Amino acid sequence: MQETIAAQPAELRRLLADEAPIGPAAGRLRGRRVLLVGTGTSWHAASIGAWFLRAAGVEAWAVQAMDAALAGPRPAAGDGLILLSHRGTKLYTTAVVERARADGAAVVSISARGVAGADIETVEPERSSAFTASHLGALMRVAQLAVALGADFDLTTVADAVAEVVDGPPIGVEPPARSLEFVGAGPNQWTAAEGALKIRETAYVAASGLAVEQYLHGPSVAVGPADTLVALNGGGPGEERLLAVARSAESVGVRVRTFEAKAGGELLSVFPLTAVVQRIALEAAERLGTNPDSFGRDVPARAHALDEIAL
Numbered sequence: 128m129q130e131t132i133a134a135q136p137a138e139l140r141r142l143l144a145d146e147a148p149i150g151p152a153a154g155r156l157r158g159r160r161v162l163l164v165g166t167g168t169s170w171h172a173a174s175i176g177a178w179f180l181r182a183a184g185v186e187a188w189a190v191q192a193m194d195a196a197l198a199g200p201r202p203a204a205g206d207g208l209i210l211l212s213h214r215g216t217k218l219y220t221t222a223v224v225e226r227a228r229a230d231g232a233a234v235v236s237i238s239a240r241g242v243a244g245a246d247i248e249t250v251e252p253e254r255s256s257a258f259t260a261s262h263l264g265a266l267m268r269v270a271q272l273a274v275a276l277g278a279d280f281d282l283t284t285v286a287d288a289v290a291e292v293v294d295g296p297p298i299g300v301e302p303p304a305r306s307l308e309f310v311g312a313g314p315n316q317w318t319a320a321e322g323a324l325k326i327r328e329t330a331y332v333a334a335s336g337l338a339v340e341q342y343l344h345g346p347s348v349a350v351g352p353a354d355t356l357v358a359l360n361g362g363g364p365g366e367e368r369l370l371a372v373a374r375s376a377e378s379v380g381v382r383v384r385t386f387e388a389k390a391g392g393e394l395l396s397v398f399p400l401t402a403v404v405q406r407i408a409l410e411a412a413e414r415l416g417t418n419p420d421s422f423g424r425d426v427p428a429r430a431h432a433l434d435e436i437a438l
Contacts, residue, residue, distance in 0.1 A: 128255040128329065128412075128419040132405050135260050136290035138250050139398075142267045143282055148247045149268075153275035155233040156207040161185055162200065164223050165211035166192045168258045169265065171321045172211045175397050176269035178314040182394060183278035192219035196226075204231035209269065212238050213261045214252060237268050247272075256422035257329050259405050262321070263289065263398060270395075284391045285398045292402035300384050300407045302332050302415060305353035308346075309336040309404065310372065312365025316341075318397050319359055322404030329419035330411035331426075339369045347372070352380035357407065361396025362389035 161180055163173035173189040180187035188200070195201045196219040202208040208227045212220045224244075227234050238245040239252045239261055249264030267285065274280050300307070307326060309319035316338035323336030337346060339358075350356065358373040360366060370385070377383045388399040412419040423429040 128257045128259060128405075128409055131253055131255055131260045132293055132402070132409060135263050135293060135402065136286045138260050138264060139267055139286040139289060142249065142264055143271070143286065146271070149271045149275050152235045152246055153272050156185070156209075156235060156272070157276060159205060159207040159233060161187045161207040161209060162195065162202045163187060163189045163209045163211065163269070164192050164195050164220060165189075166220055168262050168321060168324060169211040169213065169220070171317045171324070172262055172265045172269070173209070174317040174320075175266060175314050176209065176211070176273075178394060179266075179270050179273040179278060179280075180276065182280070183273045183276040185273075185276055192223055195219070196222040202227045202230070202232035202234075207233045207235065209272075210234065210236045210238075211265050211269075212236070212242075213258050214239060214242060235272070237265050255420035257325060257408070257419050263401060266397065266401070280395060281391065282395075285395060288388065288391055288395070288399040289402045292399050292406065298403060298406045298410055300355065300357060300410070302326075302330065302411045303353060303355040303382065305333065306350070306355075307332055307334040307407075308342065308350055308354060308356045309334065309359065310339045310342045310356065310369065311336075311359035311361070311400070312339045312369045313361065313363045313393055314397050315359045315361045315393075315400055318361075318400045318404060319357075321401060322357065322359070322407060325404055325408035326411050328422060329408045330415050330417050331423070332411055332415070339365060339372050343372050347376065350376060350379075350381055352382075355382045355384065357404070358383065358385040359400045359403070360385055360387040360389070361393045361400055362387075363393030363396075
């Protein structure tokens with residue numbers, strides 16, 4: 128995980144220079160409603176990707192892969208599907224893409240290099256189960272699609288912003304006595320969700336990741352001095368509300384850490400802020416002595432429990 132996080136700026140520069148698959152994929156999606164589908168970290172990428180595409184004037188919605196497979200909404204003829212998958216092996220994402228192709232939807236599959244059926248590749252398959260570079264790579268690919276469809280992003284700033292985080296000093300968010308709460312506004316509600324997912328799967332720390340307003344209306348009541356709140360500030364119209372909620376938490380004894388990344392605009396802030404939450408998770412795993420690459424399979428009985436469920 129540490130090696131992969133460190134390699135992200137170079138990978139992002141490489142992807143930005145590789146425009147060959149972007150134009151044809153954007154052409155297939157142009158003029159269509161687009162559903163973005165994923166599971167786990169890829170669900171967070173799908174949710175952020177929908178924000179990117181809406182900035183290009185596209186009607187875009189993220190749908191959990193399980194929901195799309197079992198109940199809908201699912202892409203139909205005339206729609207577009209962006210499938211996000213690290214390895215192209217998840218149970219429900221596979222079912223969604225097969226049905227979408229059969230129904231005549233325009234499918235764009237974004238996966239790691241070498242994955243069968245990928246229309247747009249990201250990075251080499253990761254050795255760690257804590258997907259980091261493939262996540263930022265997928266976000267870069269959807270952002271490139273958004274630019275091709277008309278979004279006004281300066282993607283040349285992204286790699287340097289991520290490098291400033293991954294090459295910088297330790298983030299220094301220590302695992303709290305009870306729970307680590309991530310909050311963000313706008314697209315960074317999904318960066319917050321990714322932070323909670325990452326620290327849970329790597330350091331086994333209790334955590335949640337919520338939109339700031341969702342956190343305020345209920346969950347905030349349970350947060351106190353045994354907890355830490357990480358506020359992810361990418362600017363944008365929700366910034367004032369985010370900072371007010373952070374101050375409120377601090378006033379009741381919650382330890383609050385606020386991370387800011389506003390230089391590239393709110394939508395592109397997801398790249399450096401995602402690197403922040405990745406490093407928080409890695410540092411917690413190192414401090415607590417857990418293996419961030421194992422998906423818990425080195426914990427007694429965990430591997431057996433996971434083997435009972437098709438992923």
